[in-house]
Amino acid sequence: MNGRAVTGAAGEALAAAWYEARGYEVLARNWRRREGELDLVVRTGRTVVFCEVKTRTSDRFGTGAEAVTESKQRRMRRLAARWFAELTPAVGRRSLGARFDVVSVDGGTVEVIEGAF
Numbered sequence: 001m002n003g004r005a006v007t008g009a010a011g012e013a014l015a016a017a018w019y020e021a022r023g024y025e026v027l028a029r030n031w032r033r034r035e036g037e038l039d040l041v042v043r044t045g046r047t048v049v050f051c052e053v054k055t056r057t058s059d060r061f062g063t064g065a066e067a068v069t070e071s072k073q074r075r076m077r078r079l080a081a082r083w084f085a086e087l088t089p090a091v092g093r094r095s096l097g098a099r100f101d102v103v104s105v106d107g108g109t110v111e112v113i114e115g116a117f
Contacts, residue, residue, distance in 0.1 A: 011055025011105035012039055018103070018110045024049070033082060036075045040103070041083060047097045049114075050080045055105040064104030065113055073117045076100060 001009070016026050019042045027048070028041040040051035052072065054064025080098055102116040 007055050007057060008053075011103075012053045014105050014108065014110050015040055015051060015053045015103040015112075016042075018112060019049075019051075028083070031079075031083060033079065035082070036079055038076065038079050038083060046095060047099055048080075048084075049099045049101050050076055050083070051101045051103050052076060052116075053103045053105065057107070059106070064106065065102045065111075065116070068102050068116065073100070 012029060016029065019040070020026060022044075024042040024044045026040070026042050028038065031038040031041060038050055039053040042049045042051065052068050054067050056064050077100070080100070084096075084098075099115050100117050102113045104111045104113070
């Protein structure tokens, strides 16, 4: 792994730990398809949360939340629909809700924006 990949993986691990400490179940990490990747998929009750994790070592290029553009949001929505279609039985899918969070990790500090879009 290169330095950016190591930094990103560390941020994703911190984000997963944040959710687990609050009672969420981690369903998937780095779920990849040709169209892109979902960094973290967690569940609380009947809500599946699709998380975009942005790890920064400085704010030189803006915050992590600022890096989640409209095109990234559209991609995440498409991937979430595919995740539901592939991994959730049709009966269970109807009873689950979805939420999209953005997690910004800066210097080990985790900031979660629930329902970011």
